[in-house]
Amino acid sequence: MNKMEKVLTTPDLTGERIKRYLLDGKRFDQRKEDEFREIAIETGISKKAEGSARVKIGKTEVIVGVKMDTAEPYPDSPDKGNLMVTAELLPLSSPRFEAGPPRFEAIELGRVIDRGIRESKLIQLDKLCIKEGEKVWNIFIDIYSINDDGNLMDAAGIGAVVALKTARIPKYDDKEEKVLYGELSDKEIPLSKEIPLSLSVHKIGDHLIVDPTREEEDISETRVTVCISNGTIHSMQKGGEKELSIEEMEKILNIIEKVSKEITLKINKYLK
Amino acid sequence: MTKNFKRPDGRKADELRPMSAKVGVVPNADGSAMFSFGDTVAIAAVYGPKIMHPQHKQNPEKGTLRCSYNMISFSVTDRIRPGPSRRSTEISKITEWALDPVVMLDKFPNMVVDVHINILQADASTRCAGINAASLALAHAGISMKNLVSSISIGKLDNQLVTDLTKEEEDWEEGEGATDIPISLTQDGKITHIQLDGKIKKEQLKEAIKLAEKATKEIYEIQKQALKESLKEDNE
Numbered sequence: 317m318n319k320m321e322k323v324l325t326t327p328d329l330t331g332e333r334i335k336r337y338l339l340d341g342k343r344f345d346q347r348k349e350d351e352f353r354e355i356a357i358e359t360g361i362s363k364k365a366e367g368s369a370r371v372k373i374g375k376t377e378v379i380v381g382v383k384m385d386t387a388e389p390y391p392d393s394p395d396k397g398n399l400m401v402t403a404e405l406l407p408l409s410s411p412r413f414e415a416g417p418p419r420f421e422a423i424e425l426g427r428v429i430d431r432g433i434r435e436s437k438l439i440q441l442d443k444l445c446i447k448e449g450e451k452v453w454n455i456f457i458d459i460y461s462i463n464d465d466g467n468l469m470d471a472a473g474i475g476a477v478v479a480l481k482t483a484r485i486p487k488y489d490d491k492e493e494k495v496l497y498g499e500l501s502d503k504e505i506p507l508s509k510e511i512p513l514s515l516s517v518h519k520i521g522d523h524l525i526v527d528p529t530r531e532e533e534d535i536s537e538t539r540v541t542v543c544i545s546n547g548t549i550h551s552m553q554k555g556g557e558k559e560l561s562i563e564e565m566e567k568i569l570n571i572i573e574k575v576s577k578e579i580t581l582k583i584n585k586y587l588k
Numbered sequence: 589m590t591k592n593f594k595r596p597d598g599r600k601a602d603e604l605r606p607m608s609a610k611v612g613v614v615p616n617a618d619g620s621a622m623f624s625f626g627d628t629v630a631i632a633a634v635y636g637p638k639i640m641h642p643q644h645k646q647n648p649e650k651g652t653l654r655c656s657y658n659m660i661s662f663s664v665t666d667r668i669r670p671g672p673s674r675r676s677t678e679i680s681k682i683t684e685w686a687l688d689p690v691v692m693l694d695k696f697p698n699m700v701v702d703v704h705i706n707i708l709q710a711d712a713s714t715r716c717a718g719i720n721a722a723s724l725a726l727a728h729a730g731i732s733m734k735n736l737v738s739s740i741s742i743g744k745l746d747n748q749l750v751t752d753l754t755k756e757e758e759d760w761e762e763g764e765g766a767t768d769i770p771i772s773l774t775q776d777g778k779i780t781h782i783q784l785d786g787k788i789k790k791e792q793l794k795e796a797i798k799l800a801e802k803a804t805k806e807i808y809e810i811q812k813q814a815l816k817e818s819l820k821e822d823n824e
């Protein structure tokens with residue numbers, strides 16, 4: 317019988333070993349502290365979505381789809397479209413995830429990515445109004461984990477912007493006032509020029525690392541996720557139990573700035 | 589075949605859409621597989637056998653197969669609200685019943701094998717693609733099985749039987765409309781699952797089952813090939 321008693325968290329011994337390695341500036345997979353695993357992106361993975369992407373960071377994999385429909389605007393923004401980001405941590409993607417209503421991790425993942433996109437004003441929601449006070453576009457960004465080997469957060473953030481960038485608005489029948497699903501126009505979703513990226517830094521002992529594997533993420537004491545767009549920070553969330561010194565916080569911001577430039581270069585061709 | 593009958597995508601009546609299958613698509617899982625019929629794509633991951641919790645659900649006589657079927661919100665044109673629905677709950681159970689007969693559950697009393705199926709993209713026949721992927725994923729996980737299960741939807745469009753329905757065909761309105769018959773079979777000709785929606789006479793249903801037998805032979809070859817290829821990779 318294989319893997320009867322699957323270990324659901326990283327054993328202490330492995331955690332100790334990871335920390336000891338870090339003292340020598342080493343990681344299990346030979347990476348530097350501020351080095352990402354290989355990123356692979358595929359776009360247009362769904363024929364039914366208005367835009368979609370698959371992002372792999374090492375063995376971690378997420379898929380992201382953009383769907384659109386029309387609805388009445390909210391009273392406080394009668395001339396603006398709406399954005400909704402949800403994330404599901406599929407039981408398929410890890411023995412740790414269970415079916416049922418979303419738990420905290422999935423809720424946080426969706427909300428952190430949502431705020432990054434919203435606050436950076438990536439989507440020009442005022443251009444998604446069909447008829448003021450009556451009808452606007454809704455944009456749904458749905459994130460699904462396919463394999464969790466750590467750092468789903470950053471994979472989701474990359475997937476969301478790439479999926480948005482490749483999306484085409486469905487045709488809309490003005491007379492019938494309905495969306496013609498399956499018929500995409502050649503209109504892109506109106507996006508700002510600068511593309512925001514949500515990236516995380518984790519603290520293990522006195523070390524700050526990016527792109528943790530599952531084991532590293534398990535022993536991470538603190539996570540800071542920052543949404544940054546061309547050097548401007550648009551959102552930030554600290555997670556985890558441990559405190560950070562101001563000095564560490566500054567270091568984290570420097571790391572994010574450096575890494576965001578590198579990642580932007582890597583994924584640029586999908587953002588054009 | 590009725591004269592002049594044309595399928596919307598030009599296939600012959602007994603022709604399946606192009607299929608593909610691959611195992612090992614979810615590295616975390618004990619076994620996993622992708623199976624597609626044309627634009628319908630399913631992936632399945634197997635976790636277990638593991639101890640069944642809560643304890644009162646443990647069966648000392650034999651293990652439990654637990655399947656869950658889920659459609660990704662953007663797998664269809666009108667976004668599906670994420671989370672379980674009455675439909676997905678039913679299909680999950682149907683899938684369990686389709687696979688139960690071939691899995692040697694008596695080998696692991698008190699344990700459970702979880703099979704998670706997700707439909708990435710849907711163009712009808714999703715439960716069949718899901719069952720095909722799940723069957724492969726179980727084999728890939730090394731769970732003792734008597735056989736693979738292969739699943740196909742047979743349709744009756746007006747009065748014409750066709751193999752492997754698409755969404756467009758499922759919505760057929762001319763004449764007697766569409767009848768949808770998803771069927772799962774093992775290679776020794778045992779039906780492990782059959783459902784039917786529509787209108788059909790007994791004789792024609794028998795014909796439909798014959799068509800399913802023929803189609804599942806083709807599916808089985810694709811499944812077998814996918815498993816063989818994974819062994820090749822392991823040996824490299």
